[in-house]
Amino acid sequence: MTVTPTRAVGTDFDRVEAAEKVTGTARYAYEHAPDRDTVYAVPVQSVIARGEVVNVDTDGALTLPGVIAAVWHGNAPRLGPADDPELALFQSRRVAYRGQLVAGVIAETLETAREAARRLRVEYAQEPHDVVLRVDHPKMYKPSKVNPAYPTDTEYGDPDAALEKAAVTVDLTYSTPAEHNNPMEPHATVAVWENDGLVVYDSNQGSSAVRDTLAGLFGLPPDAVRVIAPHVGGGFGSKGTPRPGVVLAALAAKVTGRAVKVTMTRQQMFALVGYRTPIIQRVRLGADEDGTLRAIVHDAFEQTSTVQEFAEQTTTPTRIMYAAPNRRTTHRLAPLDVPTPSWMRAPGECPGMFALESAMDELAIACGVDPIELRIRNEPETDPESGLPFSSRNLVACLREGAARFGWADRDPAPGVRREGRRLVGTGVAAATYPAYRLPSRATARAEPDGGFTVRIAAADIGTGARTALTQIAADALRTAPERVRVEVGDSALPTASLAGGSSGTASWGTAVVRACEALLRELDRYGGRRPQEAAADTTAEVEAAERLSRHAFGAQFAEVGVDVDTGEVRVSRLLGVFGVGRVINPKTARSQFIGGMTMGLGMALMEEGVMDVEFGDYLNHDFAQYHIPACADVPDIEVHWVDEVDDRLNPMGSKGIGEIGIVGTAAAVANAVHHATGVRVRDLPIRLDRLVG
Amino acid sequence: MDGTNLPETATITLDVNGVDHEITVDTRSSLLDVLREHLDLIGAKKGCDHGQCGACTVLVDGRRINACLQLAVALHGSSITTVEGLADGDGLHPIQRAFIEHDAFQCGYCTPGQLCSAVGVLAEAAAGWPSVVTQDLSATPALDGDEIRERMSGNLCRCGAYVNIVAAIGEVAE
Amino acid sequence: MRPFVYERAEEARSAVAAVADRPDAMYLGGGTNLVDLMRLGVAEPARLVDVSRLPYDTVGVRPDGALRIGAAVRNSDLAAHPAVRRAHPLLAQALLAGASGQVRNMATVGGNLLQRTRCAYFQDITKPCNKRNPGSGCPAREGDHRNLAIIGHSEACVATHPSDMAVALAALDAVVHLEGRDGPRTLPLTELYRLPGDDPRRDTVLDPADLITEVTVPALSFGGRSHYRKVRDRASFAFAVVSVAAALDVAGGVVRDCRIAFGAIAPVPWRARRAEEALRGAPATEDAFAAAARAELGQARPLRDNAFKVPLARNLLVRTLTELVVA
Missing domain, CATH: 1.10.150.120 ([2Fe-2S]-binding domain)
Known part of the structure; x- marks a missing residue:
């Protein structure tokens, strides 16, 4: 038999699970009902922001017909240690933020469980709370590292002296509010105990990690826990670590001996699944008259909770973006009585680049230099802090390609002078970047008797198209057609894999898949093509042995906005993104992911804000009617391109991650365009009409 | 309080994707929960449960509505089309x-x-x-x-x- | 949600009888707000009387051109009705600016009029709210009130009325037809709503058993020259930050007559009678429009974070009227 070599990678492919998703047969976590009577657990949240649970009166709840149990600190089983104290459910009386789980009610029907939860009487000893982030907060401290393991501060040269001497300086403060991930599928779990083991159908970004966490909490060997997540309705970081709901489901199933379903409501998600911390950023740039940077100083002030430290790596992109001999980046945190912030799409790069790229625009204006030219002028030859070579860096190519496509050459830099009817029109540009991470993973590949292949890996497809991309990668590695390859993901029973996070999925899992496929071809070769054969790969050693290089994706974002002169309403009329991301595995789904990131960036620019209710200590606008994400009418026809980028020092595919870079820089491009349109510089997101109506 | 502890139920008929169902529902149940939890029609999704996201959109007597805001009991005698009913056999819509x-x-x-x-x-x-x-x-x-x-x-x-x-x-x- | 008895009303009298003398009974229309509030625990009826299938589901045009709108007419059907589109474009636009296509297919005219404020504190039963729980306080005054009232509010309550449709109907001198304990009666729409004062619990003057059966809209000779413009924080599917409904009759450069109402600035759809008074007989110029806006908005008492609504409402009115002159 001759196998025709194919080149699946680089070709448009429909999503493998497309038919299931358009016919409504793709089953998400909450839609799994193990074949026994499934019951419903409903979480009960604290209504104080700080203090203790004194007592829970469960009588009113338990007398309702159909109520099975109410669980709280007073009666919950003790759990084993958790890396994340948020998961030590009902293990303490302490309340660390408003909305923290203090109880759960389990009933035969969803309607009864919800009503019973409402009737639970929780008695608190309330203490005064502290929920307002400010730069001079007395508890502001320097964390020992920032997410995931970057140095908290860096300093090179003498930035203060260089700022003092610089011909042109800008010293600007920007703020970004709390932003909430809000995947469309709320976090959900169905849990059932079987033969002393635990099975959970769970909505997450990595089943292996959820398995390990649950095993620790319930004192089980990891192989006694199985986490199944074939389809996940988005995560954007909020499902990257296990959340209290999965623990509640497992706990409730243990207490009742039944299969238990748990879902967060949309409102509960605003407290329980992480969010992007509000951040106050100060950026100081010092430059020569021609815009050549002499100094960059970027300081970030953020909040975390008292439960768990989360230190967003906000200023890390500034460490690699532009050349300057004198530089400093810092991070400071205030632990407040607030829900624990966590990952949200491009933590660090996304808010950090809003500040840096807004400041670069302001510097360009101060120097009278075109903002694209300013960036090109400050392009570093090597990583400006580590000194390492870049594996590849095409920021300049992206800026030039974007400028040509967007029609930047004709742009008049004067702000506030272009009128179209009752609208002021302006354009803006910003750079984007995101690291190219790769993490160890395992995979198996099997040659089936029928001539097909099965590739197994506990990867997660949260809408990224991972299942499809891995099918293409495996097909090429096996030198077969993608139709012959079946890729299984989303199950902790599969070979252990890294998270869908940090835009690392394709690089990490793809490496493991390629190595497993290569090993399988060797096996087939050895046994004269006799089937079945199976081979496995573990990329730990390969990933650890990788050459030390600065590996990052880059991009350029362009925006055009119209601002209503009467109402101040801002509408984005054009968005263009050009990216340098190595080899693109599936152009069709990649384009969608870039557009999706840019769409979320548009929301960040114009509307997203979690409003802290200072008196009560929670995020007040906790639903989709009040916390606005972009609707269809907000989003223009977004254009996306990528430059040819060959980088053979990344991974066997030559690919960089694309899940996050689309959101990076979008908000700055929009804010810069708003300034160009109106002459008003908005440094505090979101850019709502309040600031622009006059 | 009074006798409001017991769930109130009602028996209704619904035509869902061309199939007649006679079901007894809790009066509190939304059409969305009846579809998902009782009929195992999991196509319609719950994204907010308050009519603010549209993930639960189905067609009732041919018109699009939010199934999460629709009490099932109020639909007695209606025809419902969910995403599962869009395709004509194996032929996609x-x-x-x-x-x-x-x-x-x-x-x-x-x-x-x-x-x-x-x-x-x-x-x-x-x-x-x-x-x-x-x-x-x-x-x-x-x-x-x-x-x-x-x-x-x-x-x-x-x-x-x-x-x-x-x-x-x-x-x-x- | 508390268990409740559901019954489908067959005719208006029996519906009124089913709700009268039962303090825990409520009418159910399209349910787009009531079911939402029940799930939040804000509304806790023990009995729902479904009036959505009563025979008030048609739109008619009387010989004098007045519209008769059944209370059970769905918002989308009303917006699409040829007579509304032709003679009262501001009403069609107000309806179409509200919520989403799905919600408009469900929501009834009667229910739209009686929807409750979307103030975040009112909707969260774990927090105080004088409207929901009289005497508990109003955290919005010192808390988040960016999108709350600038006019007509009180110490006790600063909530706004959320309806778009009601703003257009307020401008159009609509009349609400009711069936109540003592039989049928009518009420001008602008008198349906009440300001909060020191008793913000009730949004309207209605008795709980009063059932809206119909809304009539008198003919307006210049109704064709009208517009509803809604300003919001995203391009669609959002409540208003400020909205205006306006109809203008101009002859020889002079305003002969006009109708103006604002939305999202007050606890009620805000009929701008002072502005109308200032405009009648005035030249149809931007200066005169701005003067009219000042006449109305001079009464505004914005809160700490919503003063921007004053210039926004002014600009919006001037812009809308100016465009109507050109139209």
């Missing part, structure tokens, strides 16, 4: 094919609602209904990009597939 062709979804969770909403939009446009962006209210509006974007704004998509959704619907509208 043109809007389903267009969504695949244009990659109009990523995670897929809002997709059933988008699809049912799109079917509703096409019917509303065919009936000559205007939208808030229709310039001439006396004319029959054509489904251009702006019209599609406005009419589909009741269906949120956090993956940001709007650009492709609009293209997919535009193709079917032609």
Whole structure:
């Protein structure tokens, strides 16, 4: 038999699970009902922001017909240690933020469980709370590292002296509010105990990690826990670590001996699944008259909770973006009585680049230099802090390609002078970047008797198209057609894999898949093509042995906005993104992911804000009617391109991650365009009409 | 309190995707929960449970509605089409094919609602209904990009597939 | 949600009888707000009387051109009705600016009029709210009130009325037809709503058993020259930040007559009678429009974070009227 070599990678492919998703047969976590009577657990949240649970009166709840149990600190089983104290459910009386789980009610029907939860009487000893982030907060401290393991501060040269001497300086403060991930599928779990083991159908970004966490909490060997997540309705970081709901489901199933379903409501998600911390950023740039940077100083002030430290790596992109001999980046945190912030799409790069790229625009204006030219002028030859070579860096190519496509050459830099009817029109540009991470993973590949292949890996497809991309990668590695390859993901029973996070999925899992496929071809070769054969790969050693290089994706974002002169309403009329991301595995789904990131960036620019209710200590606008994400009418026809980028020092595919870079820089491009349109510089997101109506 | 502890129930008939069901429901149950928890029709999704996201969109007597805000008991005698009922046997509905062709979804969770909403939009446009962006209210509006974007704004998509959704619907509208 | 008895009303009298003298009974229309509030625990009826299938589901045009709108007519059907589109474009636009296509297919005219404020504190039963729980306080005054009232509010309550449709109907001198304990009666729409004062619990003057059966809209000779413009924080599917409904009759450069109402600035759809008074007989110029806006908005008492609504409402009115002159 001759196998025709194919080149699946680089070709448009429909999503493998497309038919299931358009016919409504793709089953998400909450839609799994193990074949026994499934019951419903409903979480009960604290209504104080700080203090203790004194007592829970469960009588009113338990007398309702159909109520099975109410669980709280007073009666919950003790759990084993958790890396994340948020998961030590009902293990303490302490309340660390408003909305923290203090109880759960389990009933035969969803309607009864919800009503019973409402009737639970929780008695608190309330203490005064502290929920307002400010730069001079007395508890502001320097964390020992920032997410995931970057140095908290860096300093090179003498930035203060260089700022003092610089011909042109800008010293600007920007703020970004709390932003909430809000995947469309709320976090959900169905849990059932079987033969002393635990099975959970769970909505997450990595089943292996959820398995390990649950095993620790319930004192089980990891192989006694199985986490199944074939389809996940988005995560954007909020499902990257296990959340209290999965623990509640497992706990409730243990207490009742039944299969238990748990879902967060949309409102509960605003407290329980992480969010992007509000951040106050100060950026100081010092430059020569021609815009050549002499100094960059970027300081970030953020909040975390008292439960768990989360230190967003906000200023890390500034460490690699532009050349300057004198530089400093810092991070400071205030632990407040607030829900624990966590990952949200491009933590660090996304808010950090809003500040840096807004400041670069302001510097360009101060120097009278075109903002694209300013960036090109400050392009570093090597990583400006580590000194390492870049594996590849095409920021300049992206800026030039974007400028040509967007029609930047004709742009008049004067702000506030272009009128179209009752609208002021302006354009803006910003750079984007995101690291190219790769993490160890395992995979198996099997040659089936029928001539097909099965590739197994506990990867997660949260809408990224991972299942499809891995099918293409495996097909090429096996030198077969993608139709012959079946890729299984989303199950902790599969070979252990890294998270869908940090835009690392394709690089990490793809490496493991390629190595497993290569090993399988060797096996087939050895046994004269006799089937079945199976081979496995573990990329730990390969990933650890990788050459030390600065590996990052880059991009350029362009925006055009119209601002209503009467109402101040801002509408984005054009968005263009050009990216340098190595080899693109599936152009069709990649384009969608870039557009999706840019769409979320548009929301960040114009509307997203979690409003802290200072008196009560929670995020007040906790639903989709009040916390606005972009609707269809907000989003223009977004254009996306990528430059040819060959980088053979990344991974066997030559690919960089694309899940996050689309959101990076979008908000700055929009804010810069708003300034160009109106002459008003908005440094505090979101850019709502309040600031622009006059 | 009084006798309100016991759930109140009612027996209703519903035609769902051409199949008659006689079911006893808690009066509190939404159509969405009845579909998902009792009939195992899991296509319609729960994204907010308050009519703010559109993931639960289904067609009732041919019109798109939010199944989460619809008490099932109030629908006695109605005909319901969910995403599971759009395809004709194995042949996908043109809007389903267009969504695949244009990659109009990523995670897929809002997709059933988008699809049912799109079917509703096409019917509303065919009936000559205007939208808030229709310039001439006396004319029959054509489904251009702006019209599609406005009419589909009741269906949120956090993956940001709007650009492709609009293209997919535009193709079917032609 | 508390268990409740559901019954489908067959005719208006029996519906009124089913709700009268039962303090825990409520009418159910399209349910788009009531079911939402029940799920939040804000509304706790023990009995729902479904009036959505009563025979008030048609729109008619009387010989004098007045519209008769059944209370059970769905918002989308009303917006699409040829007579509304032709003679009262501002009403069609107000309806179409509200919520989403799905919600408009469900929501009834009667229910739209009686929807409750979307103030975040009112909707969260774990927090105080004088409207929901009299005497508990109003955290919005010192808390988040960016999108709350600038006019007509009180110490006790700063909530706004959320309806778009009601703003257009307020401008159009609509009349609400009711069936109550003592039989049928009518009420001008602008008198349906009440300001909060020191008792913000009730949004309207209605008795709980009063059932809206119909809304009539008198003919307006210049109704064709009218517009509803809604400003919001995203391009669609959002409540108004400020909205205006306006109709203008101009002859020889002079305003002969006009109708103006604002939305999202007050606890009620805000009929701008002072502005109308200032405009009648005035030249149809931007200066005169701005003067009219000042006449109305001079009464505004914005809160700490919503003063921007004053210039926004002014600009919006001037812009809308100016465009109506050109139209």
